[in-house]
Amino acid sequence: MSSGQIRWNHLTKWMDELLPGWEMKRKEHGIHIYCPALKPRAFVALPKGAHGRTNPEIALFHVKKLFRFFGKLSEARARIPQL
Amino acid sequence: MSIPLYFQFRIPVYGRRFVADVRIRGRITCVEEYGATCIYGVNPGGLAAGGEDMNSAYVDFKLGLAATLFDLARDADTFHAFQEAATDFIAATDDESVAEWEKARGAIRAGTTPAEGAGLRRETEALPAEISVERLQPSKSSPALNPEPRVAVAPALEMAA
Secondary structure, eight states: OOTTEEEHHHHHHHHHHHSTTOEEEEETTEEEEEETTTEEEEEEEEETTSSGGGOSEEEHHHHHHHHHHTTOHHHHHHHOTTO | OEEEEEEEEEEEEEETTEEEEEEEEEEEEEEEETTEEEEEEEESOSOEEEESSHHHHHHHHHHHHHHHHHHHHHHOSSHHHHHHHHHHHHHOOOHHHHHHHHHHHHHHHHTSSOSSTTOOOEEOSOOOOEEEEEEOOGGGOOGGGSOOHHHHHSOOEEEEO
């Protein structure tokens, strides 16, 4: 794992804390992450291979985008030192 | 150093019983961090990418954008459903990403960020993000719809200044 990545299962733990009721929808070319409680219709797209079963790590720029998009970047930075 | 950029992107998207010509002018911010060159979408706000340099990061961003549009087309039962979903995706943003882009633009204008290093044309107009999703009729298909190869392949980035 490079310094620019964190483990996907760690990320989902922080998502559980910061993004209430988050949902992941698997698509042909990646996944879409929703948080209806914060932004009902909007989503962050993560490309195939960036996460999950095929890659246990995820790049920090995707993590930053994810939490920033839902307005939780400062809280995420308090929990994820690399961010 | 953060670089505020406009990008242009055009792609045909195939859905159920429709073909759409999608043209986007959006905003992104290019930042060196996490040991990479990172691109953060402002419009669309729900997408990020990375690479070894600005061009490779932008190629990664275009791949992510195309993949998202293709997935939206797969989910859409009609052309209008796709048009609405694609428009919503490009419009969605967040205040912090907008503020970062505006701050980076201010630094270019103030001269505190060197604008010459990126080697990009400077766009001084404040251009809104735009998306056009038009239904293509097979009877109106024409080679003239193909963009200039240079435009189709080139990064199509401009520095907002």
